[in-house]
Amino acid sequence: MDKFRMIFQFFQSNQESFMNGICGIMALASTQMYSAFDFNCPCLPHYNLAYGLGILLVPPFILFLLGFVLNNNISMLAEEWRRPQGQRGKDPAVLRYMFCSMAQRAMIAPAVWVSVTLLDGKCITCAFCTSVPVETLGNASHPHLSQGEIQRVLARIPCKEIYNGQQLIANEVAIRYLRCISQALGWCFVLLMTTLAFLVRSLRPCFSQAAFLKSRYWSHYIDIERKLFDETCAEHARSFAKVCIQQFFEGMSTDLVAARCHLPRKAPANAGEADEKLLGITDQGTMNMALKNWHRCKPPLHLHPPALPTGNGWAGEGQPPTHPSAPQKETAAYYSWV
Amino acid sequence: MDRFRMIFQYFQSNSESVMNGICGLLALASVKMYTSFDFSCPCLPQYNMAYGLGIMFVPPIILFLCGLILNRQSLVMLEEWRRPPGHRKKDLAVIRYMCSSIMQRAMVAPVVWIIVTLLDGKCLICAFSGSMDPQKFVGFANVSTVQAQQLLAKVPCKDEELMRNTTSRKAVTRYLRCWSQALGWSILLILIIAAFLARWLRPCFNQATLLQARHWSNYIDIEQKIFEETCCEHSRLFAHKCILHFFESMRQELKLHSFSLPREGEGDEEGEDLLQGITDQDQVNKLLKTWYYEKPPLDVSQAHQRHPLVRERSPLPWADNTSTHSKFPQHTNV
Numbered sequence: 001m002d003k004f005r006m007i008f009q010f011f012q013s014n015q016e017s018f019m020n021g022i023c024g025i026m027a028l029a030s031t032q033m034y035s036a037f038d039f040n041c042p043c044l045p046h047y048n049l050a051y052g053l054g055i056l057l058v059p060p061f062i063l064f065l066l067g068f069v070l071n072n073n074i075s076m077l078a079e080e081w082r083r084p085q086g087q088r089g090k091d092p093a094v095l096r097y098m099f100c101s102m103a104q105r106a107m108i109a110p111a112v113w114v115s116v117t118l119l120d121g122k123c124i125t126c127a128f129c130t131s132v133p134v135e136t137l138g139n140a141s142h143p144h145l146s147q148g149e150i151q152r153v154l155a156r157i158p159c160k161e162i163y164n165g166q167q168l169i170a171n172e173v174a175i176r177y178l179r180c181i182s183q184a185l186g187w188c189f190v191l192l193m194t195t196l197a198f199l200v201r202s203l204r205p206c207f208s209q210a211a212f213l214k215s216r217y218w219s220h221y222i223d224i225e226r227k228l229f230d231e232t233c234a235e236h237a238r239s240f241a242k243v244c245i246q247q248f249f250e251g252m253s254t255d256l257v258a259a260r261c262h263l264p265r266k267a268p269a270n271a272g273e274a275d276e277k278l279l280g281i282t283d284q285g286t287m288n289m290a291l292k293n294w295h296r297c298k299p300p301l302h303l304h305p306p307a308l309p310t311g312n313g314w315a316g317e318g319q320p321p322t323h324p325s326a327p328q329k330e331t332a333a334y335y336s337w338v
Numbered sequence: 339m340d341r342f343r344m345i346f347q348y349f350q351s352n353s354e355s356v357m358n359g360i361c362g363l364l365a366l367a368s369v370k371m372y373t374s375f376d377f378s379c380p381c382l383p384q385y386n387m388a389y390g391l392g393i394m395f396v397p398p399i400i401l402f403l404c405g406l407i408l409n410r411q412s413l414v415m416l417e418e419w420r421r422p423p424g425h426r427k428k429d430l431a432v433i434r435y436m437c438s439s440i441m442q443r444a445m446v447a448p449v450v451w452i453i454v455t456l457l458d459g460k461c462l463i464c465a466f467s468g469s470m471d472p473q474k475f476v477g478f479a480n481v482s483t484v485q486a487q488q489l490l491a492k493v494p495c496k497d498e499e500l501m502r503n504t505t506s507r508k509a510v511t512r513y514l515r516c517w518s519q520a521l522g523w524s525i526l527l528i529l530i531i532a533a534f535l536a537r538w539l540r541p542c543f544n545q546a547t548l549l550q551a552r553h554w555s556n557y558i559d560i561e562q563k564i565f566e567e568t569c570c571e572h573s574r575l576f577a578h579k580c581i582l583h584f585f586e587s588m589r590q591e592l593k594l595h596s597f598s599l600p601r602e603g604e605g606d607e608e609g610e611d612l613l614q615g616i617t618d619q620d621q622v623n624k625l626l627k628t629w630y631y632e633k634p635p636l637d638v639s640q641a642h643q644r645h646p647l648v649r650e651r652s653p654l655p656w657a658d659n660t661s662t663h664s665k666f667p668q669h670t671n672v
Contacts, residue, residue: 079630083630083631083633084630084631084632086631086632086633087632087633087634087635088633088634088635088636119375119376120376121376121378137382172495172497173381173382176378176379176380176381176382176495177380177382177385179378179380180378180379180380180382180385180389183378183389183393184388184389184392187392187393187396187397187400188396190400191396191399191400194400194403194404194407195403197403197407198403198406198407201407201413202406202412202413202416205413205416205417205419205420206416206420209417209420209421217569217573220569220570220573221573221576221577224570224573224574224577225577225580225581228574228577228578228581229577229581229629232581232585233626236613236614236616236622239613240613240617240622243613243617300619301618301619301622302617302618302619303613303617303618
């Protein structure tokens with residue numbers, strides 16, 4: 001009991017740090033994904049931009065969705081949002097709090113990907129190499145090259161092996177220029193994200209602390225309640241199954257005894273515990289019959305009351321209680337407004 | 339009692355060391371970031387200065403903000419600053435103490451970045467190579483000003499064709515690196531002397547006020563943590579009661595509608611308790627459906643008023659009778 005309570009407390013008080021841990025792992029995973037990804041610029045005029053911007057923007061979107069998928073609380077949020085009101089009102093502030101905290105955590109891995117991509121520079125170099133200012137950086141006066149030709153030459157900047165425009169603009173100069181722009185963008189992006197995070201975190205105590213405490217308490221409560229309910233149901237299912245199976249074995253043994261017309265032998269007063277656990281099945285044939293019946297004809301999901309001492313379980317010599325077509329009297333009044 | 343004392347001691351001794359640990363991790367992270375960052379100077383006249391100084395000053399700002407965000411105590415301090423006085427006066431000395439300790443810890447990682455940058459030298463070489471006086475260096479003395487500017491701007495790029503292996507480029511690089519490292523070591527020396535003096539001379543001034551401020555700032559931190567823990571504990575107990583009450587009311591409803599005689603006495607007491615009177619597939623389905631469609635109200639005070647004759651059943655596995663009844667007798671209707 002103490003152990004359960006300690007574990008619960010650990011998860012509850014550390015739920016935030018648990019979610020932060022998942023966040024950190026996803027951020028590291030996104031860095032690893034980027035370094036393992038083999039970036040191959042196509043070096044063709046119209047494809048460069050699409051490829052470069054695609055690599056910059058599509059994986060963050062995937063990581064964002066993944067952040068939501070991996071978060072267990074998303075189903076809790078959806079359930080709380082869609083449930084009928086019933087006897088308990090719904091508080092939109094709690095829903096907003098849950099959604100915001102999930103979205104904030106899901107944004108970290110995409111932000112890391114975008115930062116790493118920009119600071120590395122390959123994507124921007126690939127995407128914008130055709131927009132390099134040739135007039136300032138190279139020889140714009142290079143003779144007789146049409147606009148299309150120039151575009152094609154510039155598009156090959158990221159691919160050093162096939163670059164043939166050294167007279168137009170030096171390859172290193174262009175790459176350095178583009179990388180400088182990319183890194184500047186990257187640092188500005190990181191600065192912006194950090195400033196936003198700082199503002200969000202530090203302005204909250206100044207404005208809505210009481211509302212925040214309320215929303216946080218009730219969102220934790222909903223989570224705990226759901227977990228406790230699941231535990232209660234699991235415990236109930238265990239007891240249900242235990243009693244159901246016990247009644248099955250009892251019914252089985254009573255049934256067989258009735259079929260063989262033996263008098264039920266009342267267990268002697270000093271019967272050991274092992275005898276009780278045998279549930280009245282004490283030979284191979286009976287056991288085989290029990291197993292066969294368990295497979296062929298499972299008992300209904302309906303626990304009848306424990307047998308009275310007069311043993312009316314076998315008085316009728318017919319219908320063993322395991323057959324589904326004999327409902328007990330107490331449960332005949334099922335109401336149908338379920 | 340013992341448990342509370344252990345927890346107190348843990349929080350007291352470790353909130354400072356947790357913050358110091360975060361501070362150290364950020365400092366290491368800043369060194370790692372610098373070494374893994376691919377510094378590439380643009381080697382263009384107007385861009386060099388912006389790039390070099392940008393790399394030197396923008397990441398420290400980011401690290402400073404990160405240091406503030408990751409430090410839990412900054413939130414505590416803000417809350418303490420902005421709360422209405424209520425029954426408890428605010429002590430500005432405590433807030434000032436917390437603020438200064440947060441700032442000191444947040445400044446470590448930016449300072450580490452700046453010092454590593456200066457000791458490495460690449461940033462300063464990139465930023466100030468264009469500001470060198472061409473007359474001082476042999477290779478740049480005989481060219482026009484504009485060309486000299488261009489050439490000087492290309493000094494940081496070793497693989498630049500024009501500048502490869504020229505002694506003038508190496509001379510400029512060495513000169514700037516020497517200045518950069520001198521600046522780096524000087525800043526480090528000054529900071530360490532300042533830290534040493536501050537720590538050594540502090541007991542000479544206002545030691546009593548300092549002890550008070552430190553005690554109360556620790557207190558506020560611990561109080562906040564314990565409040566959150568208590569709320570968690572409370573919501574767990576609340577949920578437990580709510581669910582028990584729900585099962586009980588389900589059982590009452592089913593009894594009411596099935597006209598069965600209440601069964602007392604024989605039978606598997608513990609099993610029946612755990613089953614809560616729900617012994618049928620349809621009943622279980624109804625219970626689950628009601629749980630979704632009509633969650634019970636957040637009010638467990640009626641558990642004791644509505645069913646006074648309900649006998650106390652043995653507790654569910656995670657509950658402890660003593661704690662359920664002793665801790666929060668009043669907190670039932672939030």
